[in-house]
Amino acid sequence: MGNSTELPGLDRSVHCPLAPRRSVAADAAVRDNQRGREPSVSQSASVVIVGGGIIGCAIAAELVQRGWRSVRVLERATVGGQAVIAYAGLLALPGSGSTDDPLSELGAASLARFPAVAADLRERTGIDVELRHTGGLVLAMTADEETALRAALPVLRGRDAACCWLDQHELRHLEPAVSPLFRGALLLPYEHQVLSPRLVEAYARAAALGGARIEEGVEVIGFERDSDRVVAVRTRTDRIAAEHVIIAAGAWSGALAALLGVPLPLGPLRGQLVRLHAWDTRIRHTLYRGDLYLAVKADGTVAVGSTEELAVYDRRPTLEGVRQLVTFVHETVPALGRAAFLEALAGLRPWSADDLPVLGRLPGYENVWVASGHARHGVLLSPITAFLMVELLEGKQPALSLAPFDPARFAR
Numbered sequence: 001m002g003n004s005t006e007l008p009g010l011d012r013s014v015h016c017p018l019a020p021r022r023s024v025a026a027d028a029a030v031r032d033n034q035r036g037r038e039p040s041v042s043q044s045a046s047v048v049i050v051g052g053g054i055i056g057c058a059i060a061a062e063l064v065q066r067g068w069r070s071v072r073v074l075e076r077a078t079v080g081g082q083a084v085i086a087y088a089g090l091l092a093l094p095g096s097g098s099t100d101d102p103l104s105e106l107g108a109a110s111l112a113r114f115p116a117v118a119a120d121l122r123e124r125t126g127i128d129v130e131l132r133h134t135g136g137l138v139l140a141m142t143a144d145e146e147t148a149l150r151a152a153l154p155v156l157r158g159r160d161a162a163c164c165w166l167d168q169h170e171l172r173h174l175e176p177a178v179s180p181l182f183r184g185a186l187l188l189p190y191e192h193q194v195l196s197p198r199l200v201e202a203y204a205r206a207a208a209l210g211g212a213r214i215e216e217g218v219e220v221i222g223f224e225r226d227s228d229r230v231v232a233v234r235t236r237t238d239r240i241a242a243e244h245v246i247i248a249a250g251a252w253s254g255a256l257a258a259l260l261g262v263p264l265p266l267g268p269l270r271g272q273l274v275r276l277h278a279w280d281t282r283i284r285h286t287l288y289r290g291d292l293y294l295a296v297k298a299d300g301t302v303a304v305g306s307t308e309e310l311a312v313y314d315r316r317p318t319l320e321g322v323r324q325l326v327t328f329v330h331e332t333v334p335a336l337g338r339a340a341f342l343e344a345l346a347g348l349r350p351w352s353a354d355d356l357p358v359l360g361r362l363p364g365y366e367n368v369w370v371a372s373g374h375a376r377h378g379v380l381l382s383p384i385t386a387f388l389m390v391e392l393l394e395g396k397q398p399a400l401s402l403a404p405f406d407p408a409r410f411a412r
Contacts, residue, residue, distance in 0.1 A: 044241040045072040045213075047393070048233045050220050050256060051249035052079040054086070054196065054378050055371050057203035057214075058386035059246060061121075064210025066390060071212040072240060073204075074233070076219040080200030082250055085271040085347025086379045088295045088303035089196035090286060092136060092188070094377045097156045102404035103356055107377065108159065109400055110384035114192065117383045124209065127202040129194045130298050136191035136286045137166070137175065139182045139332065145289075149186040162189045177281050177333050191286060193295060196379045203382070220249075223259060228366045230260070244393055246369045247362070251313065251348040253372035257407075262362055264410055265353035266373050268313055272321035272346045273305035276329070276339040283333060292328045294336075302339060304329055306376065310351065317344040349375050359385060359405040360392065369393065370407050 046068055049056045052075025060073050075081075091111055095103035118131040140146040149165070156163040166174065167184045174187075208214050223245070224232040233240045247256050254266030277300060286295040295303045307321045322344045329336050352358050352373030362368040371389050374381050384400070391398045 043238055044070065045243070046070040047072070047244045047246060048240055048242040049073045049246045049248055050233070051075065051247065051253070051372075052204070052214060052216065053082050053248065053250050054080065054200045054203065054382050055250070055374065055385055056246070056248035057200055057207060058382040059248060059371060059389050060207035060212045060214070061203045061210070062386035062390045063393075064207055064212050065120075065124075066394075068390075069211060071207070072242075073207065073212060073214045074218045074220055074235065075214070075216050076249075076252070078216055079204050079214060080197060082347045082349070085273055085306060085345060085349065086196040086376075087273060087275070087345065088286075088293065088297075088305055089130075089194040089199065089379050090136075090293060090295060091192040091194065091380050092286070092288075093159065093190070094380065097152065097159055099158060102401075103377075104159075106357070106384060106400065106405070107380055110381050111190070111192070113383040113387070114194075118194070121199075121202040121206055125202050125205040127198060127205060129199045129202050131192060131194050132298060133192050134284065134286050134295070136188040136288060137171070137178075138186040138188065138288045139171075139178070140184055140186075141182050141289070141331075143183070146183050153186065156186070156188065160188070160190045163187060175283060175285060175287070177283055177335050178287065179332060179334055181331075193286065193297075194379065195297065199379065199382070220256065225260070228364060230365060230368050242367075244367050244369065246371060246389065246393075248371045250350040250372060253350055253358070253370060257362060257370065260362065260365065260368065262364060262407070262411075264358060264370065264372075264407060266358060267351055268311050268348040269351035269375055270309045270311035270314065270346055271306040271349055271376065272309075272317050272325065272344065273303060274322060274325045274329075274344050275342040276302040276304065276336060277342055278302055278336055278339040281333060281335045281339065287332055289328065289332065292325070294329065294332055301342065302336065308349075308376070311348070313348065315346050315348060317346040321346070349378065351375050353410070357381065357385070357405050358407050359388065359402050360407050363408045363411050 052073050063071050094107045095101040171185045218235050222234040223230045230245050247253050251268035254264045257264040283296045304325045350372045358370050358373040388398045
């Protein structure tokens, strides 16, 4: 006899104006859902992915490319609705950069896949995700900041021998608009960027064109269990029998795992970003200081982010967050004080207690998987996450060890 668990209603996310356009297949699925079907017991899927963000859509696109059929993506709000906070789409190596750092290794493996992924998505969907090689500059204003950055240089050169320290004169020559108050910068030549809403759109369209069914406005409220398997996913209108379930619901993943009796320390990390438009200020590299960045996009807009705040499920920008970002702009590139202010945005990232992604089988279950906890690295890690999760579903041994990211680590 199966068991059923249900999730109390969750507040719906605010609609994201930068959310990607739906494909024809996705639009059809949404219209079908919005007509208000009667609950059905006949629906089934080989894989139900709970969450239509960048990770869920990337996994769906990988599944259909490998020939999986009857893939369903259930999104409680709009597909890619949280991509607004990842608007800058920075592909920067996370962690320390050391080969002993599992997060850095995961990031490096994903970054290496991006050129092929971008080309494949363009061929499959016609969407250009605007993969651009920009390089990065980590700025130092104080002697302590310079010392810390210089100390990291040997490790980073292990990743790319072209990493180097730029003194004040070299920095000004490379980026004349940067404030002369900076002592120098660490040059990271390997960094790239994409336009993340377009990347989510490409993943979703590739999945839909491959036969996946993508549904928006569909909230998962519970699961039916039989021993160590989930046999069905329950929404407010349907029961969907499932062979596999992947929880990729971002900041809501922990609440869904809790329904299955598995406490995972996953929650919302609010990030805030401002967008500017600059007509007469040229910046070639992505600029960093601490956790903040400034990146120029292909259309001439400037993305400035991103704060990090442990938060409730609240996507509204705050005055303090905007003040922090605007101050960073003035201190970093004074000429941007003349830029037009376009908007302030906020989104929720999935945060884990040890700051590492949560990737793998949910403890105690044979057919439930988790892909969440990517924090600010979701865009970068989307290709490798999709690849590795499908490897796990297919019973293969992943080429990269997932032990540091195993959900079971929280139960030890």
